[in-house]
Every structure is written in C-alpha cells, then in structure tokens.
Amino acid sequence: MAIIPVGIIMNGVTGRMGTNQHLIRSILAIRKQGGVQLPNGDAIMPEPVLVGRQEHKLKGLAEAHGLTRWSTDLDACLADPSNIIYFDAQMTTFRVNSIRKAIAAGKHIYCEKPTASSFEESIELASLATEAGVKNGVVQDKLFLPGLMKLKRLVNSGFFGKILSVRMEFGYWVFEGDWQPGQRPSWNYRKEDGGGIIVDMFAHWRYVLDNLFGQVRSVSCLGVTHIPKRWDETGKPYDCTADDAAYATLELEGGIVVQANSSWTVRVNREDLLTIQVDGTEGSAVAGLRDCKAQHRVNTCKPVWNPDIPNPFDFRSQWDEVPDNQLFDNGFKVQWEMFLKHIVEDTPFPWDLLEGAKGTQLSELALQSWEERRWIDVPELTIQGGTAHAAAQK
Structure with missing residues (x-):
C-alpha cells in the first residue's frame, strides 16, 4: 500500500468553523484514520499547512494538534510545489484575492461559501479556474x-x-x-x-x-x-x-x-x-x-x-x-474525502465554483428583490469558452 501525500494550504482555519469542522473533524480525522482509502489499497494523506494573519493563533493551533507546518506568508506557501490544494475559510471579504493568487499559482481550489461578496466576483473565480484548468470545489455541507x-x-x-x-x-x-x-x-x-x-x-x-x-x-x-x-x-x-x-x-x-x-x-x-x-x-x-x-x-x-x-x-x-439504515460520518469530512479523491483519482465532484456562484447569485437577487419589492427571475449560469455567463438579470 502506497501513501499519496497531498499538501493543503488551509487559510483561515483559526476561526470557529475552520478549526472545528475543517481542521479537527475533517483533515485531522482523515489523518488519524490512515488517510482516504482508494480501491487499489493506496491511501491519500492530507498534509496541511495552516495559514493566517495572526502568528500566535497559528502557532498555538498547530502545537495543540501536533502539526509543524504553519505560516503567515501565503505567497511562500503558494510557491511550494508540495502544496497542491488551496483551501479558504477566511471572511468572505478576504477570499477573492487569495483565491485569485492560488489559481494563478496553479493550485486546485476548495473553499467555503459564499465564494465571494458579489455575483460578479463569484463568476470571475469560476471562469479563472476553468481557464487555468485547475480543479475546484465549494463546501456544500448541508x-x-x-x-x-x-x-x-x-x-x-x-x-x-x-x-x-x-x-x-x-x-x-x-x-x-x-x-x-x-x-x-x-x-x-x-x-x-x-x-x-x-x-x-x-x-x-x-x-x-x-x-x-x-x-x-x-x-x-x-x-x-x-x-x-x-x-x-x-x-x-x-x-x-x-x-x-x-x-x-x-x-x-x-x-x-x-x-x-x-x-x-x-x-x-x-x-x-x-x-x-x-x-x-x-x-x-x-x-x-x-x-x-x-x-x-x-x-x-x-x-x-x-x-x-x-x-x-x-x-x-x-x-x-425514517430509519438511518447507514452510518453517517461528519458531513464536512465526507465532502473533503470526495474532493481529495477528485484531485488524485479524478472521480466526479459536481460542486464546483460555478455551483458556488449560484449561491451568491441567489443572495444578490434576493437583496435586489427586497430593495425593489418585487419578484426576480433567476437566470441559468453556464460556462462557455472558459467564461461563466448568466442570462440577463431582470
């Protein structure tokens, strides 16, 4: 059995959701179980590097969980070829610029939602990832x-x-x-x-x-x-x-x-x-x-x-x-395992940045509906020639 290491830049995991759901209950849980098992007996082993703005929080979180890789220098982490996935759980207002950098560095993208503060930026990210040919996914935990x-x-x-x-x-x-x-x-x-x-x-x-x-x-x-x-x-x-x-x-x-x-x-x-x-x-x-x-x-x-x-x-x-009839694992962990398989084995993963843009689109149209006090149609989103498009917003 071979171990396949996958370096993951985890940006913004000192917050409540990032620490509990993504780091402890997902990535660390996957490492504890011996990685993500593949049909041929190999295992994908996530190798996280914790990234953020506050050194003391990063150091404390890493030490608490036996991790050695942490940094306040996102650019240096993006330049490291061993890190092939960029994950973002920052505040939404910081997310777009960081994902742009990660796409430009050729990293595969996995991120929390909303993917951006505006619909325009969210479809921009979907287009950039498609044009760059990097795999991408959005957390859809529910x-x-x-x-x-x-x-x-x-x-x-x-x-x-x-x-x-x-x-x-x-x-x-x-x-x-x-x-x-x-x-x-x-x-x-x-x-x-x-x-x-x-x-x-x-x-x-x-x-x-x-x-x-x-x-x-x-x-x-x-x-x-x-x-x-x-x-x-x-x-x-x-x-x-x-x-x-x-x-x-x-x-x-x-x-x-x-x-x-x-x-x-x-x-x-x-x-x-x-x-x-x-x-x-x-x-x-x-x-x-x-x-x-x-x-x-x-x-x-x-x-x-x-x-x-x-x-x-x-x-x-x-x-x-309605009976369980199955064992239910942590939803964030399940989706992480699916995304890691998508990266290594190219298995399907339908929840990409375009799907994430649909969420931002609905939020923006709901705000428009509130402001204009009327029904708003929701246009379909597509990617054509590497660029995301929506029918005219009414």
Whole structure:
C-alpha cells in the first residue's frame, strides 16, 4: 500500500468553523484514520499547512494538534510545489484575492461559501479556474446532514408523488452581546464587512433546493434588521447595518413553491435549528439536521376545523421516523474525502465554483428583490469558452 501525500494550504482555519469542522473533524480525522482509502489499497494523506494573519493563533493551533507546518506568508506557501490544494475559510471579504493568487499559482481550489461578496466576483473565480484548468470545489455541507440525506432518499424513491411545496424554518436567538455574549461574530451584522443573513444563508438554500427538489427559477424576499444595535467581542456597542432576518418565497422548476424563513432573532419552538417540511400528493416529511419523519397519504388523519372543542388529535405522534439504515460520518469530512479523491483519482465532484456562484447569485437577487419589492427571475449560469455567463438579470 502506497501513501499519496497531498499538501493543503488551509487559510483561515483559526476561526470557529475552520478549526472545528475543517481542521479537527475533517483533515485531522482523515489523518488519524490512515488517510482516504482508494480501491487499489493506496491511501491519500492530507498534509496541511495552516495559514493566517495572526502568528500566535497559528502557532498555538498547530502545537495543540501536533502539526509543524504553519505560516503567515501565503505567497511562500503558494510557491511550494508540495502544496497542491488551496483551501479558504477566511471572511468572505478576504477570499477573492487569495483565491485569485492560488489559481494563478496553479493550485486546485476548495473553499467555503459564499465564494465571494458579489455575483460578479463569484463568476470571475469560476471562469479563472476553468481557464487555468485547475480543479475546484465549494463546501456544500448541508447536503451531507443525516436528516437531509434521509429526505433525499424519500425524494429519490418517489415517496412524495408530485412535490407541491417546501417550508424551511431556520434560525435561533443570537444574543445582542450586552448582558450575554453573542454566539456569532459581530461582523455578521455589518453589511460593510460582508455580513447579513441573506448573504450568509441563501448560498446554502440554493444548493439545498437545487440538489434536493429542483432548480430555483424565481425569488421574492423581504429582509429586515430587527435588532438595530449590538455589542461586539470587546463589549463595545455598534450599529447593525446588515439584515438579521429574511422572509422569502421561491419558485422551483416544476412549479414547486418554497417558503424559507431565516432568522437570528427567533426563539426556537421546533425540533431543530433547521427544519424542512416537504408536502406532496402521496406523502409528506419533515427533516431536521439529523432526523426525518414521514407521513404517507394512507396514514394521514382527517381533521375538521372546530375551535369550540379541544383538539382531538396528537398530530406529531402520527408521523413515522425514517430509519438511518447507514452510518453517517461528519458531513464536512465526507465532502473533503470526495474532493481529495477528485484531485488524485479524478472521480466526479459536481460542486464546483460555478455551483458556488449560484449561491451568491441567489443572495444578490434576493437583496435586489427586497430593495425593489418585487419578484426576480433567476437566470441559468453556464460556462462557455472558459467564461461563466448568466442570462440577463431582470
């Protein structure tokens, strides 16, 4: 058995998501298991170098996990031929320039989303990667959540019949930071720093909807800044300039109607921080992050509206759990393994920078819908002659 080393520049992994999901639970977990196993008995072994702006954080993180490679010099890491993948988990506002450099250096690209702060920049990155001939991928982690994988299993089996509608509820109360620290960084609430729940979450909703139910065709969105003042990590008050909630309706191909509420100003009275209900002619299902419940038409009760008597039904007890029927690994790790195989074995990896651009496109069109208070069509994206194109934005 041969070990195939793959050097990975990991830029921005001192943040919460980069440290926990990408470094510890993905790359280090893959190294601990002996690499990514290939059919011929070989194994791909990721060799990370941690990159960032703050030396003390990088050094501390590397030492805590037995790593020796870290640097504040991105250019030097890009010049090292042993590093063949560039991964970016920085703040969105820093991402584009770094990815441009990495593409110019001939590195394969893997990055978090949104891939850019603007649609124009996101399709530029997709075009640059195509022209340079480098492989590229975007993290689309929610597709690998157990609850959504079970939901996809129901879709593929034809359980729903004709899908009619999808209702998505996402969010939780993020503390303002005055009497209790907030659970999210303060830049999330400043538009000038790339913040806002539309920019943050609609990149997720695009790939979830496209991959589970059908391509997004149009959007109507209302964004709101419900809480105008918060306190940052140092206890200093600041004005919130970005949206902290968004209420959207989307139409998918086939006429499927989606209602998607996203909020950092909602107190949770549901089974998970994200729930997705799908209703079809033959059955319905409700999925959270890990669980999924379904109800077929033959098991659907027949309620009658009568507010003058107590409700006679225990509605929630009438749903059946969709079984695991498989082992679920960490979604970020699963996608890392797929991307590493894509690099070494050229196996398929459909979630590229063009797919990432679709997320930024939807965010931008949702913001436009909010500003103009109207429905906006979502043009298809394609790459022609190495350049990404979209039909005219209406």
